[in-house]
Amino acid sequence: MIHESKLAFDNISRMLAITRYDIEHHQVINDQSLNIHGENYFRDVFNFVYDEYDFKNANFETQNAACIDLIDKQRKMAYQITTTRTKEKIEETLLALTKPEYAGYTIRIFYLLDKSKPQKETREAIEKRFNIKLSETLLDYTDLIKSIEKLEENRLIELDKKYFKGIGYKYTDDIVLNLIFKHLISEKKFVKKRYDDDFGTVDTNEKIELNNINERISSEINRGLDYYKIIEDIDGEDNLLTNLRSLIIDDLYKEILISNLKSKVSKNQLDSKTVIDLHNLANEYNLNFNKIIGNLHETIEDNTEINDFNTMNIAWIIVAYFFEICDIGVHQS
Numbered sequence: 001m002i003h004e005s006k007l008a009f010d011n012i013s014r015m016l017a018i019t020r021y022d023i024e025h026h027q028v029i030n031d032q033s034l035n036i037h038g039e040n041y042f043r044d045v046f047n048f049v050y051d052e053y054d055f056k057n058a059n060f061e062t063q064n065a066a067c068i069d070l071i072d073k074q075r076k077m078a079y080q081i082t083t084t085r086t087k088e089k090i091e092e093t094l095l096a097l098t099k100p101e102y103a104g105y106t107i108r109i110f111y112l113l114d115k116s117k118p119q120k121e122t123r124e125a126i127e128k129r130f131n132i133k134l135s136e137t138l139l140d141y142t143d144l145i146k147s148i149e150k151l152e153e154n155r156l157i158e159l160d161k162k163y164f165k166g167i168g169y170k171y172t173d174d175i176v177l178n179l180i181f182k183h184l185i186s187e188k189k190f191v192k193k194r195y196d197d198d199f200g201t202v203d204t205n206e207k208i209e210l211n212n213i214n215e216r217i218s219s220e221i222n223r224g225l226d227y228y229k230i231i232e233d234i235d236g237e238d239n240l241l242t243n244l245r246s247l248i249i250d251d252l253y254k255e256i257l258i259s260n261l262k263s264k265v266s267k268n269q270l271d272s273k274t275v276i277d278l279h280n281l282a283n284e285y286n287l288n289f290n291k292i293i294g295n296l297h298e299t300i301e302d303n304t305e306i307n308d309f310n311t312m313n314i315a316w317i318i319v320a321y322f323f324e325i326c327d328i329g330v331h332q333s
Contacts, residue, residue: 005153008160012148015164016141017305018171021179023112024186027083038112039069039081045163046070046079048155049147053077067093068107076105085116087126090138094130108137115140174230176306180314181234184303185243204324211289211329220297220313224320231321248300248318249275249327256295260287275327283330293319293328 023038043055055070058078070079080093093109096102109116115138118126123134151159171179204225208218234240257278258270264285273281282289300315322328 005156008157009149011168012156012160012164013145014306015167016145018176018179019167020113020141021183021306022171023083025179025182027113041163042079042081042110043070045144045159048159048162049144049151055079067096068102078102078105078107080107080109081112082109083112085111085114087116087118087122090116090118090126090134091129094126094132094137097130108139110144111138111140113140115142173227174234177227177230177314177317178234178240180304180306181240181244184300185240185247207323207326207329213293213329214290217290217293220316221320221323224313224316224318225324227317228321228324231317244318245322245327248296248322252299253296253322253328254278256292256299257282260292260295261285279330289329293323296328 039057043057047053047055053072053075055072055077058068058071067080068078069081071077078096082089082093090109094107096107097105118134126132127134148156148159204222208221213221231241254275257275258267258273261270261278261281265281270278270281282292297313297315297319300318301313304314306314319328
């Protein structure tokens with residue numbers, strides 16, 4: 001039972017993360033359809049997790065109920081489900097407390113993406129105006145996960161079966177990787193539209209030997225290459241792989257190379273180097289690429305919440321892809 005409940009919790013966490021990445025992408029293209037669907041989905045999840053409540057969709061009773069999406073009239077609890085994280089959105093929602101029909105109600109705002117984090121001055125002004133604590137009012141998936149984690153084992157397993165296992169089918173391998181890549185590059189403001197360094201290709205085993213890659217890392221790289229074709233097939237949409245490469249290679253990997261070369265070469269010299277220049281220096285100074293690749297893996301993992309994918313680590317899939325096309329590691333002696 002303990003093993004089954006852990007599998008259930010892991011799947012719930014994964015599905016919540018994938019759903020958020022999906023909503024995040026739809027926001028970018030100004031598609032609100034998942035937000036609307038989210039109201040009913042989270043109504044059902046909340047009713048299960050917080051079983052003392054019986055939320056109804058407020059819009060079913062009053063078309064476009066202002067600032068309220070879910071309501072439990074008996075217990076006087078209301079939720080706004082949103083992706084908008086502005087100060088104005090918080091105040092607009094809390095103004096419902098001044099309306100006679102919501103007298104005595106508690107209102108919470110549940111963010112489909114990360115919750116709003118107002119500055120101290122703004123937070124104090126809002127708390128004073130509405131006589132509430134924002135730490136109890138502004139919620140997101142992290143708060144929901146904490147509540148789910150507290151469920152009894154049989155309830156946790158039931159929750160997974162009823163509301164999370166059933167949505168997994170639509171997230172195929174290529175869709176999940178696509179969403180993860182888009183999430184990774186979502187914060188990157190300036191993207192290079194072409195590859196600056198054409199490294200060519202080298203046989204993977206030859207390159208592993210050339211870089212003195214140890215057995216553990218070479219095993220992870222070889223396993224990650226099972227997903228090479230899926231990543232290649234993703235390339236047709238919105239320069240996704242070009243953008244991903246810009247982040248992984250031109251930003252993260254370059255910074256790690258510079259960090260490892262700082263004790264050998266002055267930082268002023270390093271800052272002007274291209275990635276291929278840095279590779280040549282790494283080769284010249286015989287740097288340990290097990291350490292460098294390990295650092296890159298950890299950095300990518302820190303930027304994603306969906307770490308495991310079909311039992312394969314997402315960060316290793318990305319590392320393996322760029323290692324295979326010779327963007328990572330030296331490729332000549």
